[in-house]
Amino acid sequence: MTASCTSKNQSDNTPASTSVSANTVVASATGQQPEAGIISQDIHINQIGYKIDDKKIAVIKGVYKSFEVFDAETGKAVLVKETGGKVSDESSGDTVCYADFSELKASGSYFISVEGLGKSYDFKIGESTxxxxxxxxxxxxxxxxxxxxxxxxxxxxxxxxxxxxxxxxxxxxxxxxxxxxxxxxxxxxxxxxxxxxxxxxxxxxxxxxxxxxxxxxxxxxxxxxxxxxxxxxxxxxxxxxxxLKMQDEKSGGxxxxxxxxxxxDIAVMPxxxxxxxxxxxxxxxxxxxxxxxxxxxxxxxxxxxxxxxxxxxxxxxxxxxxxEANKSFxxxxxxxxxxxxxxxxxxxxxxxxxxxxxxxxxxxxxxxxxxxxxxxxxxxxxxxxxxxxxxxxxxxxxxxxxxxxxxxxxxxxxxxxxxxxxxxxxxxxxxxxxxxxxxxxxxxxxxxxxxxxxxxxxxxxxxxxxxxxxxxxxxxxxxxxxxxxxQSYITGYGSQKVMQPHHRPSAGDSVKDPVPGLLVGGPDSALEDDSARASLSGKAPAQCYIDDITSFSTxxxxxxxxxxxxxxxxxxxxx
Missing domain, CATH: 1.50.10.10 (Glycosyltransferase)
Structure with a gap:
């Protein structure tokens, strides 16, 4: 099993900010859809999606000038815009910029593309459902x-x-x-x-x-x-x-x-x-x-x-x-x-x-x-x-x-x-x-x-x-x-799902996917189990996570x- 920590060389381009009218379909800066299947792990989005009227921001690892949003169904670019920000993040060790596409309010399925980097996972824009x-x-x-x-x-x-x-x-x-x-x-x-x-x-x-x-x-x-x-x-x-069963009937404690x-053992069913x-x-x-x-x-x-x-x-x-009867701790x-x-x-x-x-x-x-x-x-x-x-x-x-x-x-x-x-x-x-x-x-x-x-x-x-x-x-x-x-941290949801939670029923049953809807613990910079210590030593705090069934601390x-x-x-x- 491998740790979910990635690293890539980044561009040194300086970002700028611009605006595009809401719901306006614009031409692609590259003129074509990015090659299918080239997913960049450095374009970070909510992998489920965003509500129509909410702020919609992707975080891009590295510094890039512009980004495009494509309709995932038609393959057409619907928005091109310059990025904003150049922020050094202490928790992850990343330098990031932002793709703000809040003006995009049409329901649908989309992905973000950054020239020289690749594309994001698909995500939806829609209602609160x-x-x-x-x-x-x-x-x-x-x-x-x-x-x-x-x-x-x-x-x-x-x-x-x-x-x-x-x-x-x-x-x-x-x-x-x-x-x-x-x-x-x-x-x-x-x-x-x-x-x-x-x-x-x-x-x-x-x-x-x-x-x-x-x-x-x-x-x-x-x-x-x-x-x-x-x-x-x-x-x-x-x-x-x-x-209620855990209360002592006589004392109330x-x-x-x-x-x-x-x-x-980890694979024992209940x-x-x-x-x-x-x-x-x-x-x-x-x-x-x-x-x-x-x-x-x-x-x-x-x-x-x-x-x-x-x-x-x-x-x-x-x-x-x-x-009241037992005031001492x-x-x-x-x-x-x-x-x-x-x-x-x-x-x-x-x-x-x-x-x-x-x-x-x-x-x-x-x-x-x-x-x-x-x-x-x-x-x-x-x-x-x-x-x-x-x-x-x-x-x-x-x-x-x-x-x-x-x-x-x-x-x-x-x-x-x-x-x-x-x-x-x-x-x-x-x-x-x-x-x-x-x-x-x-x-x-x-x-x-x-x-x-x-x-x-x-x-x-x-x-x-x-x-x-x-x-x-x-x-x-x-x-x-x-x-x-x-990384999506909720089993069964997102494009990069947790597949090996430290969860005995998920380990012991015969089902390929773990029980859905479980939030895992997430990054633990103290590296409190053998798997974490072996795979995550030297990582920044927010990167100290591994999708490994033996990593009980993450x-x-x-x-x-x-x-x-x-x-x-x-x-x-x-x-």
Missing amino acids: LFSKVNDALVKALYYQRCGIVLDSKYAGEYIHGSCHTGKAILYGNEEVQLDVGGGWHDAGDYGRYVVPAAVTAADLMLAYEFYPQSFTSPLNIPESSNNIPDILDEAKYGLEWL VYHKVTSRNFP DIDVDDLFIMPVSTTATADFAAVTAMASRIFKDFDPDFSKKCLAAAVKAWNWL IAFKNPQDVSSGEYGDSSGDDERAWAAAELLRATGIKKYNEYFKANYQTGGFGLGWQNVSGFAAIAYLFADTETADSGKADEIRKAWLEKADMFVSTAQKNGYLLAMHKMEYNWGSNMNVANHAMHMLIADKLSNSEKYTESAADCAHYLLGRNTLN NEVATYWNSAAIFVFSYMGSN
Whole structure:
């Protein structure tokens, strides 16, 4: 397997900028279509396409004077224009220029040609349904991650397997106790189920529905598709029902995870994985995240499933009572004989604040507001599993004005917008127009991309500014191929697809293509597995990715990476 890192000699031509009237068909500078099949890996576009009225920019590695856009169906040039910009990009080490074809508004299939370089992959210009299909696939991928049920061909197509992990799990340290904790999602490329990331996954799904409900009107062909509940909420409920099983009935505390002691081999299908399952002890972070997401669920499901809503709220209050009775931080560390994912943390302050904010929003009870005001530290605004302060902020910012403190909300709003402005500023300096600093290409960097976009989309809800939505869209363009590697990072989508994700069902089944709709982790400059170290040493941060099944640090998948991308593509498909 080879690393997805490319290098070519570049022209030293100096770019200039010019304009062409919208929808004007112009003669080709070369007079003919580029030779078919000569694809340049240095012309970077969103390989799915662009919406009609959006900015449409291709990033060209090197410096060239002009570019042409061809109709892929007719082979005729429809636009010729000079490039703009000459930007040195620190994250990739590339010098780039830009092909801005925003004035092209006719629906169709196109490619870009640069004389002396070649042509881009084909892409489309069209309605938001271009991205609705991607979003649907991202959501449907969570169905493929479901644990405890048969995936049959009626819903899963080729990607079938028998029921898995249906036996009772052993309470670690007390092997006489066995509990039914079936269900939930396989967290990532392995078969572990973890409360902390599952809570973040479910929260992202419910927020995506709350902010962009118009993106979830089409059924996804899952078992619940005919129940008059949007399928994205059905998927969230599947995860939430498992979370409810992870709460200790007596204390209200929540067990941290259920896994086998070790990861199974890479090609083991879930229904063949029969190692003993162990429930790990209660932790502060699991309990607080659980309280937050079940409180959120009580609000979101109130009109769709009142009984489930009440059940979630009761569970959230019970978990909060545990937090009040256990004020000291109870961390989780893997026992010596367990090597599955740890999802450990050094503090539960952000998780507790999230729980308080969600319980305030769900109930309006004053004590939650008092706790939040006294304990929430404005800033940071994490939207990943290790820092959930951003979820806490969102809950508080969008709570009823009668329950939240206006002064605290204004403080958070101001800081949120300041961070959004920082992301926009970072994107303006980035060669690929991406709101990412070169130090952020770590394990799961594509989650960083999606979470930055999510932050800016929330900022747009707070201030209605086009600069935020445009920069968020640029993050989506990056994930679908407008990056230094010309790599689409979502399985099944784009011209240069991920084919070897670190994902056991994709490795173990007999299907050529991997399960579609999975967002892989992306470049990791720390080179944290043998394949990455062997192939990517010396590469710039944004180039440290390899489409290799053994590269768990760059090519694994995770439900909470998918869910962050779902929020972004919910926006992309909403207008």
